[in-house]
Amino acid sequence: MTGLLAGLDLAVDGRSFDLRSSSDAGELAKAALLESLSIQLHDRLPSLFEPTPQEIRQALASFAAGDAFARLARDFFARLTYRSLDYYLSRELANHTGEDRRFSTDAQRVAFQQALAQHTFEVSRIVEEYAGGWYGKTVWQKQALDRDAIDKFTAYAFKKMRSEFGRRRAVA
Structure with a gap:
């Protein structure tokens, strides 16, 4: 492998x-x-x-099965979203770790990063729900996956993720 x-x-x-x-x-x-x-x-x-x-x-x-593709898509989008957020946050979190700061210990900062990873995985459920049906419909209609279909899927998956983040922010 x-x-x-x-x-x-x-x-x-x-x-x-x-x-x-x-x-x-x-x-x-x-x-x-x-x-x-x-x-x-x-x-x-x-x-x-x-x-x-x-x-x-x-x-x-x-x-190639819709449910397996959906799980793979969810995993990918959760990891990509976490990596993207962590990429920017990692530069700033050190400035907020220490006495009298947001994270008084490294353990608290690590707990925050773990919670962020969990949150991105939970939000990515929306992609899993969409991906399986999209895959089956696209393959059935086109008999293949082309670059245009994949680009549209990716853009819409990100749109769904952003919407879900916004929905969760409004509820919190």
Whole structure:
């Protein structure tokens, strides 16, 4: 499985026209994708021995089911959202940790980061509810997934996430 993820990492990098122009957002998305795939595949592969190429293909093919795709999408969007928020917050949290500050100890700051990760996972449920139906409908109508459909899915998934964050903020 390590070879698959390393190959995917290289393939994503190779899709850039200019490797020097990779963005922080692109790197966050790639890391979230690789981490999500690693975890989701690990749950589908035998754990005692190194999986065979056939077992890896079967595990990848299992994402073609709407519910499995939905879980993968939720995991990805939760990780990407957390990584994006943490990317910016990590620069500032140190300024708010210490005596007479928001977080008096590192343990409190870590607890905040864990709560943030949990919150992004809970918010991403909205994507899971949408993704399974979207996948089935898109494959049925188009008989494939093209770049345009994936771009529209991604934009709408982010819109749903932002809406859910706003809804939760209004309730709190």
